[in-house]
Amino acid sequence: MTDTILKIKAELKMITDPTDNRIVQWRSDTRAGVKSAVKSWDRQHEKNIAQERAFQGRFAFEHHYWDQGVPYVAGVDEVGRGPLAGPVIAAAVILPHDFNVVEVIDSKQLSADKRDILYDLIIAQAVSIGFGIVDAQIIDDINIYQAARLAMTKAVQNLAPAPDVLLIDAMTLDLPIVQESLIKGDALSNSIGAASIVAKVTRDRIMSDYDEIYPGYGFAKHAGYGTKEHLDQIKKLGITPIHRRSFGPVRDQL
Structure with missing residues (x-):
């Protein structure tokens, strides 16, 4: 038949x-x-x-070290430099050598639904994941660039086992660890790509929680970025404790 x-x-x-x-x-x-x-x-x-x-x-950089007997290579990335509200968050991820989730790449190239799926797979399979969170008050005190470096440093320090090498997206850290700074590294290294996904999903979920604490601003939709809706609501409702007072639109409102 x-x-x-x-x-x-x-x-x-x-x-x-x-x-x-x-x-x-x-x-x-x-x-x-x-x-x-x-x-x-x-x-x-x-x-x-x-x-x-x-x-x-995208495992070329990792294999350069793995093939020399260096086991723990961490990818490091951050998210949240641009928003007017909320923290900057970094993630550091050590992937196993047999990691094979082929859709992992720069989080900006993925839909929100796909990031959520990959987030769970990365969390389940990673050797170690470290997070670094720096809130708006510290961002205002030390500036966003230094806050991003601080978040990355915290993320690396929260890894266990400790990494032998860091692959970092366009940054170097004051840590006594071998480092490679890769421009657009989240699209060049799976470890950095995984870190970008984990950091992005984590921050988006935090901003969704803030949407319930500070309703009316639309944090769950725009994650604190300076959309027209967000700017209009700042003018209408004022500034919250999670707004970055050193950022122009917020400073102007103050």
Whole structure:
């Protein structure tokens, strides 16, 4: 009995090997629906191969050290330099050498739903994750650049085991650890990419909590960034304790 097109499409979703006997058989099927389904599978398979190749390429910096017998390479990134409210948050992540969540990359390239999914996978599989949080008051005291460095430093210090090497997104830290500062590192290193995802999701969740504490500002939607809605609500409702008073729009309102 010939398989229905619907059944073939369902089975194709479960096949990953192009030499699978079913694929070989369906390639000779003359039905237009089957031909279309197989072509779609081929395109997706090529996309998966390219994604896997790119993912492995983003382990080049880690492998440079792993191959020398250096086990713990941490990726470090921060999020929240630009917002008018809320903390700056950094994450440091040590990935296992067999980590294979191929969709991990710079958090800015991912949807919120995808970040949430990857966050759980990273948390579950990482050797260690450290967080650093610096609130608005300290940002005002020491400036946002130094606050970002402080958050990153705290994140690294909260790792256990301690890292042997740091791969950092466009930053160096005053720590006695071998470091590489990588411009746009969250798109070049899976470890930094993982850190960017963890930091972003963590900050977004914190800002959602602040949305309940300080209703009306829309923190759950814009995470404290200077959107028109946020600026309008600052004028209407005033400044909260989590606003950064040293930032222009907030300072002007004061």
